Amino acid sequence: MTEAAISISNLSKTYAGGKKALDDVTFDVKRGEIFGLLGPNGAGKSTLINILSGMVSKSGGKASIWGFDIDQDHRNAKASIGIVPQEIMFDPFFTPSESLEVVAGLYGIKKADRRTMELLRAVHLEDKAHAYSRTLSGGMKRRLLVAKAMVHSPPILVLDEPTAGVDIELRQQLWEYVQQLNNAGVTIVLTTHYLEEAENLCDRIAIINHGKLIALKDTSEMVEMAREKLVELTLDRDISEESKVVTFAHEEFEKAEIVGPRTLAITYNKDKANAGGVMRAVQKQGFEIVDVTTREADLEDVFLNLTRAKAA
Numbered sequence: 360m361t362e363a364a365i366s367i368s369n370l371s372k373t374y375a376g377g378k379k380a381l382d383d384v385t386f387d388v389k390r391g392e393i394f395g396l397l398g399p400n401g402a403g404k405s406t407l408i409n410i411l412s413g414m415v416s417k418s419g420g421k422a423s424i425w426g427f428d429i430d431q432d433h434r435n436a437k438a439s440i441g442i443v444p445q446e447i448m449f450d451p452f453f454t455p456s457e458s459l460e461v462v463a464g465l466y467g468i469k470k471a472d473r474r475t476m477e478l479l480r481a482v483h484l485e486d487k488a489h490a491y492s493r494t495l496s497g498g499m500k501r502r503l504l505v506a507k508a509m510v511h512s513p514p515i516l517v518l519d520e521p522t523a524g525v526d527i528e529l530r531q532q533l534w535e536y537v538q539q540l541n542n543a544g545v546t547i548v549l550t551t552h553y554l555e556e557a558e559n560l561c562d563r564i565a566i567i568n569h570g571k572l573i574a575l576k577d578t579s580e581m582v583e584m585a586r587e588k589l590v591e592l593t594l595d596r597d598i599s600e601e602s603k604v605v606t607f608a609h610e611e612f613e614k615a616e617i618v619g620p621r622t623l624a625i626t627y628n629k630d631k632a633n634a635g636g637v638m639r640a641v642q643k644q645g646f647e648i649v650d651v652t653t654r655e656a657d658l659e660d661v662f663l664n665l666t667r668a669k670a671a
């Protein structure tokens with residue numbers, strides 16, 4: 360199948376108060392992939408997901424889910440996606456088993472075709488099947504939300520910040536289940552603040568900031584962008600203002616910054632330079648180096664660089 364799982368083109372949203380939450384966003388999510396949607400708070404991630412789920416109306420552009428246009432073929436589009444919302448909303452008087460049965464009823468799934476216990480088992484809530492929802496822990500409630508989103512067996516599962524407030528062990532279990540679903544062919548879209556999670560789980564990562572798509576790459580390429588290395592040198596005497604520009608400009612350096620009276624932070628590309636070369640270049644200017652620290656850039660640096668660069 361060549362058609363995208365989700366296709367978004369020129370999608371825009373301006374809220375009633377005039378806030379532009381999405382600004383001409385275009386991208387596809389491929390069938391079968393795990394796609395990460397990353398961005399700082401208020402970037403527009405939830406708005407995008409809420410448009411797909413039909414909870415927010417778009418101001419412009421188009422979106423289709425599993426080939427179904429969200430305006431023209433709303434029912435099929437909705438049936439093709441399961442959404443785990445960011446906020447936990449529950450009827451406290453239903454048990455997990457009843458909650459899933461109610462959702463199955465809403466989707467018109469016949470009793471014989473329902474998978475209530477199978478889903479509860481998958482999210483490790485089998486033993487809580489008949490407990491009141493209000494007695495579940497935060498992590499359990501979140502896992503129940505995942506089960507609810509999968510009741511109608513959609514080909515796409517969207518998780519909006521699914522691990523916020525979930526402890527490490529439960530997070531691990533949740534990801535194992537998500538991975539199992541993906542292995543079984545379910546396309547996964549997730550938003551997360553945990554870059555490490557995105558790095559480990561996602562095939563591709565999109566970064567949005569201020570409502571605009573600023574990067575979309577294979578995860579490995581995104582990580583490749585973290586080729587920068589940082590070396591911080593403490594020198595034997597104060598560095599004058601003028602020497603910042605004149606003395607430390609060097610073709611091998613991406614950036615040289617004075618971060619303290621005697622401390623110089625130099626960023627370089629691992630493909631073009633090494634720490635030894637950086638230190639020699641500084642020593643050539645007549646400084647003694649009294650201390651050195653180095654640090655590898657990671658996905659977080661890439662993310663910060665991208666979001667900072669476009670923030671201006």
Ligand SMILES: Nc1ncnc2c1ncn2[C@@H]1O[C@H](COP(=O)(O)OP(=O)(O)OP(=O)(O)O)[C@@H](O)[C@H]1O
Pocket residue numbers: 374375376378379380398399400401402403404405406407
């Ligand atoms: N109903 C609304 N009315 C007006 N403005 C809104 C509404 N919902 C969201 N916004 C604004 O739109 C922008 C995008 O919000 P959105 O919730 O989509 O971001 P987000 O990336 O999901 O952030 P977070 O990670 O904090 O959930 C923000 O500036 C937000 O304040």
